[in-house]
Amino acid sequence: MKNPQDLKYAKTDEWVKVEGNTATIGVSDYAQSQLSDIVYLEFLVEPDDEIKKGASIVTLESVKAAADVSSPVSGRVVALNDSLSDEFESINTDPFGKAWMVKVELSDPSEMDGLMSADEYSAFCDDREH
Amino acid sequence: MVEATIFEISSPGRIGVKYPESDVPSFELPAELERRHLPLPEVAELDVVRHFTRLSKLNYSIDSGFYPLGSCTMKYNPRINEVTARLSGFAKTHPLQPVDTVQGNLALMYELQEWLAEISGFSAITLQPAAGAQGEYTGVLIIRAYHKDRGDTKRTKMIIPDSAHGTNPASSSMSGFDVVHCATNEHGNIDLDSLRAVCDDTTAGLMLTNPNTLGLFEQGISEVIEIVHQAGGLVYGDGANLNALLGITRPGDLGIDIMHFNLHKTFSTPHGGGGPGSGPVGVASHLVDFLPCPVVGILEPASGDFPPFYGFVEPAKSIGRMKAFYGHFGMVIRAYTYISMYGKHGLREIAEGAVLNANYLMALVNKHYKVAYPRICMHEFVVEGHWPNAPEVIALDVSKRLMDYNFHPPTNYFPLIVPEALMIEPTETENKETLELFADALIKISDEAVNNPQLLKDAPHNTPIGRLDEVKAAKDLVLCCWIPEKEN
Numbered sequence: 001m002k003n004p005q006d007l008k009y010a011k012t013d014e015w016v017k018v019e020g021n022t023a024t025i026g027v028s029d030y031a032q033s034q035l036s037d038i039v040y041l042e043f044l045v046e047p048d049d050e051i052k053k054g055a056s057i058v059t060l061e062s063v064k065a066a067a068d069v070s071s072p073v074s075g076r077v078v079a080l081n082d083s084l085s086d087e088f089e090s091i092n093t094d095p096f097g098k099a100w101m102v103k104v105e106l107s108d109p110s111e112m113d114g115l116m117s118a119d120e121y122s123a124f125c126d127d128r129e130h
Numbered sequence: 131m132v133e134a135t136i137f138e139i140s141s142p143g144r145i146g147v148k149y150p151e152s153d154v155p156s157f158e159l160p161a162e163l164e165r166r167h168l169p170l171p172e173v174a175e176l177d178v179v180r181h182f183t184r185l186s187k188l189n190y191s192i193d194s195g196f197y198p199l200g201s202c203t204m205k206y207n208p209r210i211n212e213v214t215a216r217l218s219g220f221a222k223t224h225p226l227q228p229v230d231t232v233q234g235n236l237a238l239m240y241e242l243q244e245w246l247a248e249i250s251g252f253s254a255i256t257l258q259p260a261a262g263a264q265g266e267y268t269g270v271l272i273i274r275a276y277h278k279d280r281g282d283t284k285r286t287k288m289i290i291p292d293s294a295h296g297t298n299p300a301s302s303s304m305s306g307f308d309v310v311h312c313a314t315n316e317h318g319n320i321d322l323d324s325l326r327a328v329c330d331d332t333t334a335g336l337m338l339t340n341p342n343t344l345g346l347f348e349q350g351i352s353e354v355i356e357i358v359h360q361a362g363g364l365v366y367g368d369g370a371n372l373n374a375l376l377g378i379t380r381p382g383d384l385g386i387d388i389m390h391f392n393l394h395k396t397f398s399t400p401h402g403g404g405g406p407g408s409g410p411v412g413v414a415s416h417l418v419d420f421l422p423c424p425v426v427g428i429l430e431p432a433s434g435d436f437p438p439f440y441g442f443v444e445p446a447k448s449i450g451r452m453k454a455f456y457g458h459f460g461m462v463i464r465a466y467t468y469i470s471m472y473g474k475h476g477l478r479e480i481a482e483g484a485v486l487n488a489n490y491l492m493a494l495v496n497k498h499y500k501v502a503y504p505r506i507c508m509h510e511f512v513v514e515g516h517w518p519n520a521p522e523v524i525a526l527d528v529s530k531r532l533m534d535y536n537f538h539p540p541t542n543y544f545p546l547i548v549p550e551a552l553m554i555e556p557t558e559t560e561n562k563e564t565l566e567l568f569a570d571a572l573i574k575i576s577d578e579a580v581n582n583p584q585l586l587k588d589a590p591h592n593t594p595i596g597r598l599d600e601v602k603a604a605k606d607l608v609l610c611c612w613i614p615e616k617e618n
Contacts, residue, residue, distance in 0.1 A: 034549070039604035063600040064526075064543040066296075129549075 001029040002122075004096050008112055009121035010072035015096060018112060023073050025057065026100045030125045032092050035062040041088045044068075045102065049077045053111055057102050060091070069101060073111045079103040132594055133184050140171035146178055188594055190538055191402070196564050198491075200510045200541035200553025201295070201343055203373050203395035204402060210471065211398065211464035220463055225455040229441045235459065236440035239426045242466045243410075246391060249469075249477065250372075251382025252412030256421045257457040262370060264452060265390025265409030266301040266337070269366050271449045272388055272413065272420045273335045274305055276364065279420075279447060285334040285363070291320050293344055293545045295368055298337040307334055314547055318346040318503035320354050329361035338386070339368040341375075343545040343553070344503050345488065345510035355385040364388065364417075372396045373557070374485055374509035377478025387414045397465035408461035423448040424456070483558030484509040487565060491556050494569035498576040502548040510555035512548050520579040525550035527586035528575055534592045535571035 007015040013031035017024045032038070040061035045051055051071050058069040081100050084090065091099040106112075116124060173181075191197070197204035215221065223232050243255040259265040270288070277285045287310045288302035299309045313324040320338075336358045340348045348354060355365050367381045367389035373396045375381070381389045393408035394401035401407055413421060424442030432438045442456075472480065485508050492501060492511045499513035515525030529539030529552070541553040556565055578585050590596060 037601040039601055061604075063604060065546055067546075 001095070003028065003030075003118040003125075005118045007096065007118065008072075008115035009118065009124075010070075010115055011124070012070055012072070014069060014072050016072050016112065016115060017100075018106070018109075021106050021109070022078065023075065023104045023106050023112075024100045025069075025071060025073075025102045025104065027060070027069055027091065027095055028121070028125075029095050031067075032095045035060060035067060036064050036092075038062050038088045038091045041084055041091070043080050043085075043102070045077050045080070047077050047079060050107075051075065051077060051104065053108075060088075071102070071104060072115055073104055073106055073108070075104040075107040077102060078105050133181070133188065136171045136173065136178070136181055137169075139177055139181065140173055142172055144172045144174050144177070146173055146175045195536055195538065196556075196560060196568055197402075197538040198540050198554045198556050198568065199402075199538060200345070200512070200544070200555040201370055202402065202541070203370075203392070203509075203555060203557055204538075205373075205395075205398055205557040206559040207398050207400045207464075208468065208471065211467045214467045215460050215463045220459075225459075230439075233437070233440055236426050237437070238466055239456065239459075239462055240428065240440055242462055242469075243426060245466075245469055246410055246412060249376065249380070250369075250389060250391070250412045251380030251384075252389065253382075253415040254418040254421060254425070255410050255412045256425050256452075257408070257410045257462055258422050258425075258452045259390065259409035259411055260453050260458060261394070261405070261407030262368075262390055262392045262409045263297040263301060265392075265411050266297055266366070266368065267304060268409075268411045268422055268449070268452050269388040269390055269413075270301045270305040270307065270335075270337075272411075272417055273364050273366065274307070275420045275447065275449050276417060277334055282362070284332055287328070287332050288334055289325065289328055289336040289358070289363070291336075291338065291342070292547050293318075293342045294337060294339055295343060295370060296544075298339075298368060302337065312336075314342075314344075317349070317505070318342070318344045319349050322350055322353055322357065325354060325357055329357055329363065331362060333358065333361045333363040335364040335366055335387075337366045337368060339371060340381070340384075340386075341371045341508035341510075343371075344512050344548070345371075345374075345507040345553070345555070346503060346505065347374075347508055351384055359385065370395060371509060374481055376481040377474070378481050382412070382414060388412070388417060393461050393465040398468045399461040399464040406458050406461065408458045408465070410457070419445050419447040420449055421445045422450060422452045426456075480558050481509075484556075487556040487558055487560060488554070490562070491554065491565050491569060494566065495572050498573045499552070502551065509557070510553060512545065512551050512553045514548060514550045515542075515552045516550040517576065517579055520583055522583050523579040523586055525552050527583075527589065528552060528572075528579070530597060531575050531578065531586045531589040532571060533590040535574075536592075537568055537571060 007017050009015050013028045015026055015028050038060055042059045045057050053074045055071050056068040057071045060067050080102055192204050219234055223235055239257055246255045259268045286308055288307040289310050289312050290298045291312050293314050302309050310328045312328055313321040315321040342348055358365050364387040367386040369389045369391045389412050391410045393399045423444040426440055427443035428438040429441040430439040488507050488509050488511055492507055502512040515528040525542055529542050532539045543551055544553055
């Protein structure tokens, strides 16, 4: 699966999509393929929580491992993707679409500058594969 | 063949045990305690014996074969441990007996405390924690109590390397600390710059496993400890991998402040279904007052022909009890026996054998499997269970196929920093032929992965039940125990 060009990527394998002042966060295709089949998901934040960059927002569990998803940006949580709690298999099948996790209202839009472009992130993943 | 459950072989009216006629007056139970239905299996004695004998034959244990489960130290559990643990003077004591009637038990506990202290270079030991993870939790609570006692309450961060055991962050989190990760460098050691970057006056401590979960000795250990101590933090040593160090180096001498032991790994008490575990904790001199209570002490020193009088003492600033009574005493006896059988010099041979076996096995397979960090390992090593010319095959398939060769699979997918990790720990109790047979199986599987990948995908073939659907098993939980119906 290609990493969409309109997203930014963190070294910890989250993607961020900014529309206006709202950032949508999910995990990349690379992350889901490393974890393999997701069997459990738990949100660690609630709407209106103020979170800092690096804060854990979601815990994922697969047949291989458990992993925390951390927020690449700071701000206020405005929405959770509740539908994921029932059908977390979409994290494996549609990580960049249906499986968005949390929306955050950015408190410091300049944090986006520290994230990678799709091409940079693809190279970063290739590096780790070899 | 799949073995039916005991409930499935039940047949109405079949009886296993006949009770004699009651020779005491009958007693009416209060109505609210009476059950009308109790769906227990109805089977004959022979049905029960055959059922459980067949089940026992399906079990895989260290007594039946090689068990190279990385970081678990599945060494042979010597039978003499079982003999001593069953001596009636030990086996028939009760934890509530007055201390003057159990002086032998207390003497054994006291001596094991002393021995573990000498082996590890710590000042004092508690035998109380029930197993490794509770030992960690005990250690982290001691770190918290130490900082709090000094009024240093801003230390809220626990640093944990990305190669650490998964229980380390859990123990820290349970104790109220924020977990901060630090990275591993290209040689498999803690990245010192990454460590320096997270060390400051909010650092409570570092949880360190040495050798780490890559099976590598932390080459910068002195600097690592120095950096944490300079920042005012304490260093917790995860003793899961102590087997590699016995008699060679002592964690206390390296500057580690606290460490737990796994008696069920290093000191050969049974585990993996045969437990329980046992996770004593050792501390350096500045932490002795914080140990859980009670610990065994000498209340009156020996005089003339009289041995010392042992009893329980409470450390001055104790974090309190971690467990009812005094730890898993049966395991304490077994570990004491094990250490007695080896003696001081024998302990060093354990570590040397464990390291030699791991390196021999690594050398046998390293042309066929990518070794994650190719350098001399300690007691275990990590390879990657995938190949560029076998794109479909993953580490799980290798593990499943190993079962067809009658071996227990190694630890899968851990540590997390190695892709498709297979973590292999042979232990010192295996002979050269066993290691070679296992290496042959691994090499054959690496060949099958390329030439017949479907064979691996469908494995295991020779087990009573084939490949299980792990996703379904984790997601569709079906509670199948009997739940009493509420009767009116």
